[in-house]
Amino acid sequence: MSLKDAGANPTSEQKPALPLPWQADIWHQWLQQLSQDRLPHAILLTGLPGLGKRTLARALAHYLLCENPEPREPCWRCPSCQLLDSGFHPDWHPLEPEAPGKAIRVDAIREMNAQVQQSAQRGGYKLVLIWPAEAMNINAANALLKTLEEPEPRTQFILVSDQPSALPATIRSRCQQWPVKAPDLASGQAWLGCQLSPEQDPEILLKAAGGRPLQAVKMATPEWEEPRQLLLQVMEALNRGADPSEQAQRLKKFDLPQLLDYLQSWLADTLRLKLMGETQVMDSRQLPLYHQWQQLLSSQQLLALDSEFKQAHLALASNPNHELFIERLLIRLTQELGHE
Template identity: 45%
Template structure:
């Protein structure tokens, strides 16, 4: 079901204005940029605009029959293509069904819109099937592709789309948006989520919904206990059984970048304020070569985690924690 966005995120307003003011639109767009910045919301708002019978002030009106159908999730001229499960591939059958949708006449007598995300999730067969739809566009049918990694798409797909890059918001814009989205949280909690999300505000909101602040606090306390020999690696690995591996890997990756900056003098304080003292202590005691070896190991295994590899969770966490502690014990 298409989410009910009819306006883009505020930081994308200049791009939006330039797009909707065009008198003629391309039959296919590729909206690319980092995850968690509002690309999907942008595409959905554009879909709403294209379908609206009476757009006003550069936005879908939200009141016409087309808008009401879309808001109810029952507009017959909207097709959303996405993986059946998050992190899975978009299969060829889904794209072939998309071809059937495109070949039909619009039931509302206007335009038809396809929103496909994340485009890089298409397997090879699905990507090849999509090419046919891109090569043989039908009148008043618009394909909106959304991608975190446009470079992973076939060059032939990219070349048949109008590529529109969507950028990150400024820190102030992101925090202002988070203040409106998460008013129940304190300022320092929203700032912590902002850092945790790498500056991507929609990702920060998702992390808040996952209770990531509590999980992060648990992991930080565990790291402190580990370095003080008050807790063992195996004990912590068992204790963190309900914390997503993706989060743990992301946090250690961010802490490692802080260690690199601190140990080389590129920064005086850590970006991760909740680990500032720990990382400052470690930076003064670690060996540069050991840090580079650790980073290589972490990047390899983080890639495996994000790629949904079948890993032994407890053994992986034990190894990660042991190597982390050894960083300050090797000198």
């Protein structure tokens, strides 16, 4: 893979990147601010998951660390660019949880604070990327606050968050907030078409992903597609009156947040079908299931299940027993379907 391809590849999280096409406006404004020495020292990138916020953050980091940047992009050749491509640059400090769902701990922030108080090892910018920023626990956020309040020169902070409201107000108020929006449908589809294999349909996938192109790329992978097929089979079996405990066994390996995401988006889509018709449905691949649910469940039942599944999402934080959790969800669904 060439350096320039790196931006579109969601697996190369640490690699250099270019902004995605729908981020051109923000990019242009940043370059302008930079040329006038007005780039805010702390940027908070917000927006739904799957819009490429981290790609944009890495693009800015790379541009600032490049020792010989072109007018609109890094040079890709200087020692800094090469260090970034190798995944290691002494002035690049990406901070993220050790595992998904875990907190960013105060020790990690303190270590970063100590590093950015020293001068840059390569003489240029020092870059801190915090993702997801809302994963900082309260001590970590407080430790960061001090550094944000008294920034060292040429130290750039980029915080990335899907849920900025979960950040302490004190952190938010010290950052300039930049919302990343979804592309319009036509340009989103054009970009997506280049990422998918020919048998995959960018129009259907982009709509199913709520217009979020990187989410659509994710949804096209076998890791997403196989569980979706399995869950669909389980739901259709439940509609026919299958035993929920037996069906729960089939979902043993399912990732719980992903399971709830699917169920909630399918319930919401069934409501759209019920209230507004087929054209408003986001994931048209699921229409046969939606039609079954539409007949079996009232709008009130769909709404009640949706709010229960939202509660279930919150309960995940307490690390519930995986199999019991799935079994309970399926039993609740079966009760509403009127099979019990």
